[in-house]
Amino acid sequence: MAFVGLGSCLQTMFGPVLRLAEGLEVVAVVDSSAERLVEAREMYGLDNGYLSLDECLEKEELDAALIGTPVFEHVGHAVACAERGVHVLLEKPMARSPRECDEIIDAHAKAGTVLMMAFMKRFNRSMRKVTELIEGGAIGAVMGIRHNWDWGPDESGWVDPGWRGSVRTWGGQWQDHGSHSVNLSQWWAGPIRSVTAFFDITGPYPEVENDYIVVCTHESGARSTHAATRYFHRRGEERYLVFGETGTVETRHEADVFRYTTPHEIRLHRYGRVEENHRPKHSRNWQVESELHSQYKVELEHFVACVRNGKSPMTDGAMGRAAVEVTSAAYLSALERREVTLPLTEEPDYEYFFRHVAPQRTPARYAG
Numbered sequence: 063m064a065f066v067g068l069g070s071c072l073q074t075m076f077g078p079v080l081r082l083a084e085g086l087e088v089v090a091v092v093d094s095s096a097e098r099l100v101e102a103r104e105m106y107g108l109d110n111g112y113l114s115l116d117e118c119l120e121k122e123e124l125d126a127a128l129i130g131t132p133v134f135e136h137v138g139h140a141v142a143c144a145e146r147g148v149h150v151l152l153e154k155p156m157a158r159s160p161r162e163c164d165e166i167i168d169a170h171a172k173a174g175t176v177l178m179m180a181f182m183k184r185f186n187r188s189m190r191k192v193t194e195l196i197e198g199g200a201i202g203a204v205m206g207i208r209h210n211w212d213w214g215p216d217e218s219g220w221v222d223p224g225w226r227g228s229v230r231t232w233g234g235q236w237q238d239h240g241s242h243s244v245n246l247s248q249w250w251a252g253p254i255r256s257v258t259a260f261f262d263i264t265g266p267y268p269e270v271e272n273d274y275i276v277v278c279t280h281e282s283g284a285r286s287t288h289a290a291t292r293y294f295h296r297r298g299e300e301r302y303l304v305f306g307e308t309g310t311v312e313t314r315h316e317a318d319v320f321r322y323t324t325p326h327e328i329r330l331h332r333y334g335r336v337e338e339n340h341r342p343k344h345s346r347n348w349q350v351e352s353e354l355h356s357q358y359k360v361e362l363e364h365f366v367a368c369v370r371n372g373k374s375p376m377t378d379g380a381m382g383r384a385a386v387e388v389t390s391a392a393y394l395s396a397l398e399r400r401e402v403t404l405p406l407t408e409e410p411d412y413e414y415f416f417r418h419v420a421p422q423r424t425p426a427r428y429a430g
């Protein structure tokens with residue numbers, strides 16, 4: 063397998079568990095930054111580096127590639143792999159628009175290669191526990207979901223959001239984190255029918271939103287709200303409340319990248335007085351947690367099994383597209399100030415939206 067894009071994907075997510083995942087070998091790494099190739103060699107002993115994916119595909123005989131480049135590179139990289147018969151594990155969000163997702167899906171369907179979306183939360187034991195509670199009837203029918211993913215103004219991304227803050231991404235924090243929460247809400251409450259959204263650009267640098275409120279109406283009638291603010295003024299937090307007819311499940315996690323192996327808090331509330339703790343057991347041993355429960359390791363092993371046995375991945379291209387359709391519909395909703403019904407038949411003019419419509423609310427102390 064080739065590892066393409068050696069930023070946080072290698073540094074904090076897959077890198078630490080690569081040697082633990084069974085059945086795969088990273089034979090090449092690709093990054094347009096020579097510095098990142100040096101880091102990959104020094105930190106993980108991955109020394110067969112290329113500055114471009116095309117060169118790597120030309121010279122190496124690969125079975126598969128993990129693509130962890132910025133979102134605007136996904137379509138080019140995922141299609142190039144398909145054209146060489148290379149199976150792909152693709153980071154979220156799948157691409158910038160449903161049209162780009164279709165290009166990727168068509169290329170892999172034509173090549174007969176596996177296309178798996180890296181929705182690692184579907185492989186996370188805490189999120190699986192929440193799903194088990196919901197599917198086991200612990201809260202009855204899902205009536206609504208409230209999701210918050212908040213960060214303080216002084217945490218990463220406020221000063222220099224890098225590519226995540228550029229108009230070229232066609233989206234900001236909502237596209238980035240919303241792709242996860244949309245995917246989870248589709249897991250817990252089913253397909254989404256319509257979307258209404260509000261975005262703000264706060265802080266001195268981003269050209270795209272870093273503050274949002276999005277309301278999705280699911281086909282079941284359930285509503286999920288998805289919100290993020292940079293004015294949290296405490297440590298970052300990711301929280302989901304799933305409201306059912308007979309109970310509420312609450313799950314919360316400190317959104318610190320170095321806590322990936324820490325299980326989320328999970329509480330089941332009933333009748334306003336019963337509270338059950340369903341948090342998975344934490345051994346406090348990083349090695350044990352990584353070997354048994356790392357969401358990235360479990361995800362990698364699922365990918366390997368799909369490639370080896372020709373199975374369809376649990377998180378496939380259609381699922382990646384479904385999330386992108388919702389994130390794109392939200393930008394259209396904010397641009398045209400209306401509820402947008404799916405399927406999405408038109409695409410927003412992202413550049414126009416971010417440059418002329420999305421409100422800029424830079425606090426005075428950062429403005430000058």
Ligand SMILES: NC(=O)c1ccc[n+]([C@@H]2O[C@H](COP(=O)([O-])OP(=O)(O)OC[C@H]3O[C@@H](n4cnc5c(N)ncnc54)[C@H](O)[C@@H]3O)[C@@H](O)[C@H]2O)c1
Nearest residue numbers: 067068069070071093094095098130131132133153154155
């Ligand atoms: N699932 C998760 O937990 C999770 C977490 C973080 C990021 N991501 C996703 O991973 C992807 C990358 O995010 P990141 O945080 O690692 O970004 P990053 O900026 O840390 O790393 C991206 C890397 O790609 C390289 N790159 C850029 N253009 C390239 C090109 N054309 N060819 C080769 N290399 C190129 C950059 O030099 C950089 O090293 C995004 O899709 C992001 O949403 C997922």
